[in-house]
Amino acid sequence: DIQMTQSPSSLSASVGDRVTVTCRASQSINIYLNWYQHKPGEAPKLLIYGASSLQSGVPSRFSGSGSGTDFTLTISSLQPEDFATYYCQQTYSTPRTFGQGTKLEIK
């Protein structure tokens, strides 16, 4: 199985900050990498697919990059509604695997 490792596990930031979350795969996954936002009591929400494509309706302050084994999610200017947990997921092979999550908290 492909292991996905996110860093950091948690992050404190302020509204307006630029934030970057990284995700590393245990083997090359090309661009088969997605990013999700998850808030308590809600369904996860797709932000980025194919490593860098923005899902329809997602604000442009979210962006993704990378290929192979190393990927990043960047939020250019944090908004109050962005405080949540973020997960990467590989869809290169089955079983699909998620990173352990990055909890973004208000400083």
Place this chain on the structure above:
Amino acid sequence: EMQLVESGGGLVQRGGSLRLSCVASGFIASTNYITWVRQAPGKGLEWVSVIHSGGTTYYADAVRGRFTISRDNSKNTVYLQMNSLRAEDTAVYYCARELLGPTVTYYTDVWGKGTTVTVSS
């Protein structure tokens, strides 16, 4: 509007069984990949199982042999039959649609709100 609604969760004793349902609306479940993902209390997201449009099924190692995913096309519904339940199966279970997108990669774009399974010991 495309939607998935899960049901069937509840409290069950260790070793017991539950069947979760996932009803799709706004799209045809049988022409898509439908997955189950769970989140245990205080933990992250964990992929559980998928049924492909052609009927092929896959399972996570943690549930293989105990869980069975299936589909009723006439009801536009996917099921997760969970047997021999363990305390570590306690989680919110989400069903979701996995799609092959324009980048020729797969992603999960429609999620249900989840149903809670609690296994008591």
